[in-house]
Amino acid sequence: MATDNTQPGQDAAIVFEPKQSRSAPVASVGVIGWLRENLFYSWFSTIVTVVVAWGMFEGAAYLYDWGVTKAVFEAESRRQCLNTSPDGACWAGIIDWMNGFMYGRYPDEEQWRINLGGVLLIAWVLPFWLPNLKGKIGIGMSAVMVYPFLAAYLFLGGERGVFLNLMVFLAITLLVLNWVHVVLFYLTGRTLTENLVRMTGFEHRPETTHKYPMLALVAVVWGCVYAWLGDWQLELVRTNLWGGLFLTIVIAGVAIVSALPGGVALALARRSTMPVIRVFAITFIELFRSVPLITVLFMAVTMMPLFLPEDFQLNKLVQVMIGVCLFAAAYMAEVVRGGLQAIPNGQYEAAKAMGLSYWKMMNLVILPQALKLMIPNIVGNFMGLLKDTTLVSIIGLYDMLNMLKAVGQNPIWIGLHKEPLVFGAAIYFVLCFAMSKYSQRLERTIGQGNTGR
Amino acid sequence: MRKNKLLGIAGGVLAALSLSSGNALAQSSTLDTVKQRGHLRCQVGVPSPGFYQLSQDGTWSGSDVSICRAVAAAIFGDPNKVEFQSVTSAVRFTALANGESDMLSRTTTWTLFRETQLGLDFTAVNFYDGQGFMVPKDSGIKSALELKGATVCVLTGTTTELNLTDFSRQHGLDIQPVVFEDNNVRDDTYIKGGCDAITNDKSSLASSRAKFPDQSAHIILPETISKEPLGPVVRQGDSQWRDVVLWTVFALIGAEEYGVNSKNVDEMRANPPNPEVARMLGVEGDLNKGLGLSKEWAYNIIKTVGNYGEVYDKYMGDGSPEGIGIPRDGSANALWTKGGLMYAPPFR
Numbered sequence: 001m002a003t004d005n006t007q008p009g010q011d012a013a014i015v016f017e018p019k020q021s022r023s024a025p026v027a028s029v030g031v032i033g034w035l036r037e038n039l040f041y042s043w044f045s046t047i048v049t050v051v052v053a054w055g056m057f058e059g060a061a062y063l064y065d066w067g068v069t070k071a072v073f074e075a076e077s078r079r080q081c082l083n084t085s086p087d088g089a090c091w092a093g094i095i096d097w098m099n100g101f102m103y104g105r106y107p108d109e110e111q112w113r114i115n116l117g118g119v120l121l122i123a124w125v126l127p128f129w130l131p132n133l134k135g136k137i138g139i140g141m142s143a144v145m146v147y148p149f150l151a152a153y154l155f156l157g158g159e160r161g162v163f164l165n166l167m168v169f170l171a172i173t174l175l176v177l178n179w180v181h182v183v184l185f186y187l188t189g190r191t192l193t194e195n196l197v198r199m200t201g202f203e204h205r206p207e208t209t210h211k212y213p214m215l216a217l218v219a220v221v222w223g224c225v226y227a228w229l230g231d232w233q234l235e236l237v238r239t240n241l242w243g244g245l246f247l248t249i250v251i252a253g254v255a256i257v258s259a260l261p262g263g264v265a266l267a268l269a270r271r272s273t274m275p276v277i278r279v280f281a282i283t284f285i286e287l288f289r290s291v292p293l294i295t296v297l298f299m300a301v302t303m304m305p306l307f308l309p310e311d312f313q314l315n316k317l318v319q320v321m322i323g324v325c326l327f328a329a330a331y332m333a334e335v336v337r338g339g340l341q342a343i344p345n346g347q348y349e350a351a352k353a354m355g356l357s358y359w360k361m362m363n364l365v366i367l368p369q370a371l372k373l374m375i376p377n378i379v380g381n382f383m384g385l386l387k388d389t390t391l392v393s394i395i396g397l398y399d400m401l402n403m404l405k406a407v408g409q410n411p412i413w414i415g416l417h418k419e420p421l422v423f424g425a426a427i428y429f430v431l432c433f434a435m436s437k438y439s440q441r442l443e444r445t446i447g448q449g450n451t452g453r
Numbered sequence: 454m455r456k457n458k459l460l461g462i463a464g465g466v467l468a469a470l471s472l473s474s475g476n477a478l479a480q481s482s483t484l485d486t487v488k489q490r491g492h493l494r495c496q497v498g499v500p501s502p503g504f505y506q507l508s509q510d511g512t513w514s515g516s517d518v519s520i521c522r523a524v525a526a527a528i529f530g531d532p533n534k535v536e537f538q539s540v541t542s543a544v545r546f547t548a549l550a551n552g553e554s555d556m557l558s559r560t561t562t563w564t565l566f567r568e569t570q571l572g573l574d575f576t577a578v579n580f581y582d583g584q585g586f587m588v589p590k591d592s593g594i595k596s597a598l599e600l601k602g603a604t605v606c607v608l609t610g611t612t613t614e615l616n617l618t619d620f621s622r623q624h625g626l627d628i629q630p631v632v633f634e635d636n637n638v639r640d641d642t643y644i645k646g647g648c649d650a651i652t653n654d655k656s657s658l659a660s661s662r663a664k665f666p667d668q669s670a671h672i673i674l675p676e677t678i679s680k681e682p683l684g685p686v687v688r689q690g691d692s693q694w695r696d697v698v699l700w701t702v703f704a705l706i707g708a709e710e711y712g713v714n715s716k717n718v719d720e721m722r723a724n725p726p727n728p729e730v731a732r733m734l735g736v737e738g739d740l741n742k743g744l745g746l747s748k749e750w751a752y753n754i755i756k757t758v759g760n761y762g763e764v765y766d767k768y769m770g771d772g773s774p775e776g777i778g779i780p781r782d783g784s785a786n787a788l789w790t791k792g793g794l795m796y797a798p799p800f801r
Contacts (some may be wrong), residue, residue, distance in 0.1 A: 096509060395544060
């Protein structure tokens with residue numbers, strides 16, 4: 001043997017010397033091995049592989065040809081596109097209508113308000129991704145409770161009532177204080193409340209009084225903001241002008257934000273032992289789950305006004321939002337109930353044995369575990385919701401889908417119907433894929449430190 | 454006309470059921486409500502070339518949209534004081550019955566059933582449409598009666614499909630219908646030779662043809678196999694409001710007949726060529742009183758929107774770049790003086 005290096009004539013004692021293992025056959029390792037194992041395992045799989053590869057190649061080549069090589073990116077009208085390249089995509093129309101897809105019929109000179117609303121939202125949620133920051137719950141609560149009022153006023157404009165005045169300036173106040181808190185926290189290592197308590201000397205007083213300096217600060221800053229921006233007023237943009245991706249995100253956003261608390265409440269109610277609450281929850285959930293969303297929207301928009309007094313004019317968008325929120329909550333309730341049922345009874349019993357009240361048991365023991373289990377389902381539900389909002393196009397709201405369809409009916413771009421839909425599909429894919437990836441990240445980070453399950 | 458007709462009827466029945474509250478709405482005058490609100494709520498359909506189309510900056514235009522603008526101009530003197538509501542045909546009558554819209558101007562065919570049982574009042578006809586056929590030019594077909602044994606692409610769930618079978622039976626043509634849900638798919642199939650002809654309302658055929666790469670290779674056959682008189686619609690039971698909408702359309706038609714258009718209307722008002730024009734433009738008499746509008750109502754319409762011919766040429770005709778190419782001469786949409794059906798009663 002080539003590898004045998006024991007000398008002849010030496011001591012006859014047998015020394016065990018392992019033979020060097022032969023390397024695996026070329027055909028079973030590396031790229032070739034992988035190919036053999038997965039693509040060309042038998043004659044049947046070989047045929048399937050070849051057919052599928054050919055199909056994919058042809059499809060990709062056709063798409064590339066249509067969408068890139070032969071496509072027209074600059075043209076005045078679809079007729080011009082057709083004259084330039086009749087077999088290619090006419091992306092010029094998409095570029096021309098981009099503003100419409102994003103903002104719908106919102107007036108051009110007011111669109112900065114939508115952008116500002118988006119920037120403010122990012123500024124609001126940015127602290128969530130900062131490491132080791134305390135007080136994220138407060139920031140989250142302020143984002144959910146007061147940001148919507150600020151955003152609603154930014155988008156809608158017009159005159160502010162007393163309540164809206166209060167909320168809009170409260171929102172600005174809290175945004176400022178959130179960031180003061182973030183900066184102070186990284187400088188001093190203490191939260192804003194703790195800093196305030198120290199500075200004002202409240203540390204020697206009972207702990208229940210520690211919130212007063214914070215409340216006083218909010219009031220003072222609110223006053224300053226009010227003095228600064230009290231006369232500030234935006235032009236009214238009625239909701240029938242809202243549209244495009246902006247409208248899609250507004251409706252889906254409101255539904256998503258309200259679905260989770262609504263769903264948790266309904267799910268708890270359904271598992272409650274109190275008969276009235278349970279029957280109400282079951283009726284509500286089953287009623288909304290057994291009718292299609294389009295029926296809910298239809299009822300909300302066309303039938304509801306018939307039952308209301310004559311002068312009572314509801315806003316169509318608000319009607320739609322109420323409908324979508326109720327619908328989303330009913331579906332979310334069942335997802336949450338599934339999560340609750342996955343928690344072993346021992347957890348409930350242990351929590352009760354420790355003397356926790358019902359709400360403490362839910363908040364401290366059950367829901368944190370259950371919500372973590374539910375993340376994939378919740379996000380799946382959110383994606384469904386985002387896509388379901390296209391149904392509002394049927395009742396005359398100009399969401400992105402309706403704008404995409406309107407291009408081909410405009411005399412300049414008449415007949416342009418494939419390209420807008422391809423573009424819309426791409427936008428929805430980006431949004432849903434981002435949500436999906438974020439949920440996976442969330443599962444990992446929340447799962448840390450609690451790997452037992 | 455238009456698709457989802459059956460759904461539309463279902464929606465209409467719903468609207469009729471709710472008539473009790475529709476009547477309650479009618480008790481307060483629509484005209485007063487509109488004036489008080491400061492703008493008109495006019496319902497159009499989902500974008501459709503020629504009739505109502507959306508541009509990328511969000512403005513509506515088209516021949517039916519012009520009717521809305523004309524009514525707004527008659528009331529407020531400003532064609533932009535309109536809130537356009539664009540809903541699918543399934544909801545159209547419900548949205549009118551529940552008071553969401555003040556009027557409909559959205560290619561709604563005038564039929565006895567709708568007029569009597571859906572709580573609607575039709576006003577004047579502003580476009581005479583009808584179902585026809587389109588074939589490739591090189592097929593050599595000159596008349597719909599030559600379509601023996603042909604395959605014809607048609608949209609499903611519409612009266613177009615029923616009209617086609619009736620026509621085929623009546624003339625023993627043995628036409629094979631190929632049904633589609635979506636007109637874009639139907640047009641693609643036709644272009645690729647999947648059927649010998651397509652059938653739809655002629656206005657819709659014209660806008661389909663406008664999409665084709667080579668428009669001149671297709672002709673619309675002369676036969677019209679159905680009657681589709683289209684016009685604005687209001688709620689039943691408010692005759693003052695109906696008069697306003699009705700005479701707005703008549704003002705458009707009458708202005709064309711008397712040669713008044715948006716360019717010469719000032720001159721015409723300064724020295725009216727005949728007493729009829731003088732009365733229409735509010736120089737003489739007080740015709741406006743019965744309508745509850747200002748003296749300049751017709752002047753404002755013509756000044757800001759134009760007369761019927763101007764509107765037709767801009768959006769429907771074959772002359773302008775925006776038009777979808779439906780010739781007017783010799784059709785029912787020509788003035789009565791030119792052999793058509795467009796006729797306005799006297800302004801007196």
